[in-house]
Amino acid sequence: MKMEQNVDYLNVAYGPRSWLLSTDHKRIAILYMISITFFFFVGGFFALLMRLELLTPQGDLVAAHTYNELFSMHGITMIFFFLIPSIPAVLGNFLVPLMIGARDLAFPKLNLLSWYLYIIGGIFTLTAMITGGVDTGWTFYTPLSTAYSTTNVIPVVTGIFILGFSSILTGVNFIITIHKMRAPGLTWFRLPLFIWAQYATSIIIVLATPVIAITLLLLIVERVFGVGIFNPALGGDPLLFQHLFWFYSHPAVYIMVLPSMGVVSELITCFARKRIFGYYFMAAAIMAIAALGFLVWGHHMFVSGQSVYASMVFSALSYFVAVPSAIKVFNWLATLYKGSISFHTPLLYAFGFIGLFTIGGLTGLFLAALAVDVHVTDTYFVVAHFHYIMVGGAVMGYLGGIHYWWPKITGRLYPEGWAKFSALVLFVGFNLTFFPQFILGYLGMPRRYHVYPPEFQVLNVLSTAGATILGIGYLIPFTYLIWSLRRGKHAGPNPWNATGLEWTTSSPPPQHNFDKTPIVTEGPYAYPPFEKTEVVHGGS
Amino acid sequence: MADHSQAAHAHQFDDIKQQHEADSLGMWVFLTTEILFFGALFLCYGIYRHAYPDAFASASHYMDVILGGINTAVLLGSSLTVVLAVHAAQHGERKRLLVFLVMTIVLGCVFLGIKGLEYSHKFAEHLVPGVDFQYAGPQPGAAEIYFVLYFVMTGIHALHLLIGIGIMTWLAVGASRNRYGPDYYAPVEVSGLYWHFVDIIWIFLYPMIYLIHVYR
Numbered sequence: 001m002k003m004e005q006n007v008d009y010l011n012v013a014y015g016p017r018s019w020l021l022s023t024d025h026k027r028i029a030i031l032y033m034i035s036i037t038f039f040f041f042v043g044g045f046f047a048l049l050m051r052l053e054l055l056t057p058q059g060d061l062v063a064a065h066t067y068n069e070l071f072s073m074h075g076i077t078m079i080f081f082f083l084i085p086s087i088p089a090v091l092g093n094f095l096v097p098l099m100i101g102a103r104d105l106a107f108p109k110l111n112l113l114s115w116y117l118y119i120i121g122g123i124f125t126l127t128a129m130i131t132g133g134v135d136t137g138w139t140f141y142t143p144l145s146t147a148y149s150t151t152n153v154i155p156v157v158t159g160i161f162i163l164g165f166s167s168i169l170t171g172v173n174f175i176i177t178i179h180k181m182r183a184p185g186l187t188w189f190r191l192p193l194f195i196w197a198q199y200a201t202s203i204i205i206v207l208a209t210p211v212i213a214i215t216l217l218l219l220i221v222e223r224v225f226g227v228g229i230f231n232p233a234l235g236g237d238p239l240l241f242q243h244l245f246w247f248y249s250h251p252a253v254y255i256m257v258l259p260s261m262g263v264v265s266e267l268i269t270c271f272a273r274k275r276i277f278g279y280y281f282m283a284a285a286i287m288a289i290a291a292l293g294f295l296v297w298g299h300h301m302f303v304s305g306q307s308v309y310a311s312m313v314f315s316a317l318s319y320f321v322a323v324p325s326a327i328k329v330f331n332w333l334a335t336l337y338k339g340s341i342s343f344h345t346p347l348l349y350a351f352g353f354i355g356l357f358t359i360g361g362l363t364g365l366f367l368a369a370l371a372v373d374v375h376v377t378d379t380y381f382v383v384a385h386f387h388y389i390m391v392g393g394a395v396m397g398y399l400g401g402i403h404y405w406w407p408k409i410t411g412r413l414y415p416e417g418w419a420k421f422s423a424l425v426l427f428v429g430f431n432l433t434f435f436p437q438f439i440l441g442y443l444g445m446p447r448r449y450h451v452y453p454p455e456f457q458v459l460n461v462l463s464t465a466g467a468t469i470l471g472i473g474y475l476i477p478f479t480y481l482i483w484s485l486r487r488g489k490h491a492g493p494n495p496w497n498a499t500g501l502e503w504t505t506s507s508p509p510p511q512h513n514f515d516k517t518p519i520v521t522e523g524p525y526a527y528p529p530f531e532k533t534e535v536v537h538g539g540s
Numbered sequence: 541m542a543d544h545s546q547a548a549h550a551h552q553f554d555d556i557k558q559q560h561e562a563d564s565l566g567m568w569v570f571l572t573t574e575i576l577f578f579g580a581l582f583l584c585y586g587i588y589r590h591a592y593p594d595a596f597a598s599a600s601h602y603m604d605v606i607l608g609g610i611n612t613a614v615l616l617g618s619s620l621t622v623v624l625a626v627h628a629a630q631h632g633e634r635k636r637l638l639v640f641l642v643m644t645i646v647l648g649c650v651f652l653g654i655k656g657l658e659y660s661h662k663f664a665e666h667l668v669p670g671v672d673f674q675y676a677g678p679q680p681g682a683a684e685i686y687f688v689l690y691f692v693m694t695g696i697h698a699l700h701l702l703i704g705i706g707i708m709t710w711l712a713v714g715a716s717r718n719r720y721g722p723d724y725y726a727p728v729e730v731s732g733l734y735w736h737f738v739d740i741i742w743i744f745l746y747p748m749i750y751l752i753h754v755y756r
Contacts (some may be wrong), residue, residue: 210577225670
């Protein structure tokens with residue numbers, strides 16, 4: 001309020017038109033942030049109902065069919081409408097041009113179109129969910145989805161098909177922007193790791209998404225016309241569907257987690273006041289994960305009846321993914337070593353990410369082992385494993401990033417005390433929710449059932465209690481971040497004394513980011529270049 | 541009017557050269573996604589042809605090799621006119637640009653017309669899976685998969701061509717307003733890339749669908 005004379009991207013224009021027709025990457029990022037937050041709470045609502053049902057061994061809250069719909073819609077909403085767009089479409093959209101010293105993405109109109117496609121896809125899927133839902137699981141396996149399910153498969157799949165183009169447009173935009181629009185002096189190996197992560201993610205999006213698009217289109221054709229592309233009764237091959245589906249959906253895991261890895265690298269260097277340990281290896285590891293991610297999809301199909309020799313190769317390749325992943329974890333720890341660490345909220349999230357991602361990654365190795373996988377296939381062990389990666393990893397990274405760049409995005413500081421508290425609540429709630437599920441799965445509790453033997457109740461009650469805490473943990477930041485929009489302290493351009501071009505602009509940044517194209521003369525993370533290394537809450 | 545070749549670059553770019561490079565690379569990356577898109581279809585085709593080689597070969601007897609061949613020639617011809625259009629744009633020859641764009645549009649429409657004729661024959665012969673499929677040859681189930689793939693692959697290809705015709709029309713309007721010249725021809729060039737891609741897809745589709753019975 002004191003700095004009203006500053007024209008920034010938020011106050012340059014007002015009114016719905018200035019937002020809904022904006023081609024400013026920062027405004028589109030905000031549009032995405034609002035949309036994915038909405039879908040996050042929709043997906044969370046489905047999860048809450050599931051956990052409530054699982055409080056008791058009997059099916060007393062919902063019937064089996066309703067439960068099938070709940071876990072399907074939870075998965076579809078969270079994966080396609082929250083996790084995949086989360087960091088790229090919000091933080092990536094906002095930060096990629098700022099971090100590389102550009103005035104906008106290469107194709108601003110396509111960027112806006114991508115948001116509209118997201119919304120159109122969302123309307124399709126949401127309408128289908130409200131008018132009856134879908135019960136095939138987020139995997140849409142055939143012939144269940146094409147010949148047997150009586151639910152709204154077609155509109156849901158159509159929504160996801162449309163959404164795919166939204167992803168592709170974002171991916172193309174990032175690749176071109178990073179290739180062609182870097183500021184003078186900003187060579188590839190001076191790029192922040194966040195940019196490397198966005199780049200690798202975009203490549204995965206561009207190469208994998210079209211495959212799921214055509215697969216879903218074939219699914220629609222099969223269901224509408226009753227023909228046998230994937231239906232064995234009509235001469236089709238259901239394994240072909242699974243191969244095509246996982247050819248996208250395994251790399252999609254890296255679409256979710258690689259951007260978080262990029263975020264964590266920014267957070268750790270800033271709050272340890274150190275250069276990243278092993279920059280080249282960190283960048284190479286990101287690209288290696290992206291590449292290897294395309295070669296391991298068959299580990300989702302160990303019990304599907306695919307060739308055992310194929311399974312052995314997929315198993316071995318899956319182990320390879322552990323190498324670059326471990327390089328990243330070790331290098332983050334090495335970066336922290338002897339750093340001057342300040343425990344601000346973003347760093348707490350980064351710690352959460354490292355711990356939970358490590359557990360998720362290691363249990364992934366259990367699952368990549370053929371014999372162990374047969375034992376725990378389709379049990380809660382798998383559910384716990386991928387939630388450690390997707391929620392423990394991806395969501396922690398997203399929230400860490402949101403906190404770290406909140407002052408840049410909004411010009412306001414969030415309340416540090418509440419933020420630290422909620423980070424702790426989330427960590428506790430998360431582990432209480434999902435750690436018992438490892439044990440449940442190992443003991444043999446299958447996923448996707450609404451009833452279970454009474455001896456599993458204690459662990460399920462723990463899990464539901466954890467989910468409640470987790471839910472509260474998400475509501476706290478939601479509340480104080482909105483509160484901070486009006487009441488938070490003014491942040492000033494660089495509240496963390498961080499390096500990086502995005503911190504050289506005012507907060508919030510001006511409409512075209514930089515008045516003058518910046519010139520870069522050194523590598524990223526040039527800490528500690530500052531006199532005062534302690535960060536501050538008291539900006540202007 | 542009056543903006544002959546003086547097209548200012550968009551605000552996010554430093555100069556027109558950077559914009560041109562970005563447009564060009566953007567189209568190549570987009571075409572990469574298209575290759576994966578059709579690639580998945582080709583994979584399905586490959587797997588089912590491998591599973592049912594005889595059924596596919598006998599089903600392909602129902603294709604009209606002549607009409608398909610004419611269409612191949614039409615589409616190759618349209619690629620030539622696109623190349624000439626790009627050349628004309630680069631050299632600021634507005635009239636020629638307009639002529640070649642219109643020729644491209646006409647050839648695209650001819651292709652779609654012939655394709656529509658072939659589709660109508662398939663309806664008449666009861667060879668449309670899911671709608672009206674009565675097949676007298678061996679392995680009707682496998683043959684049905686062949687026809688599903690035929691309609692999906694050529695249908696998506698035709699949709700791409702339709703979009704291409706739309707783009708060419710938009711370029712023709714721009715050309716008539718003198719929007720392109722030696723300093724600013726990227727839209728013509730990258731649209732040309734797209735057109736060639738659609739052409740190349742057909743170069744694969746034609747033998748895969750029409751010619752597989754020839755050597756059996």
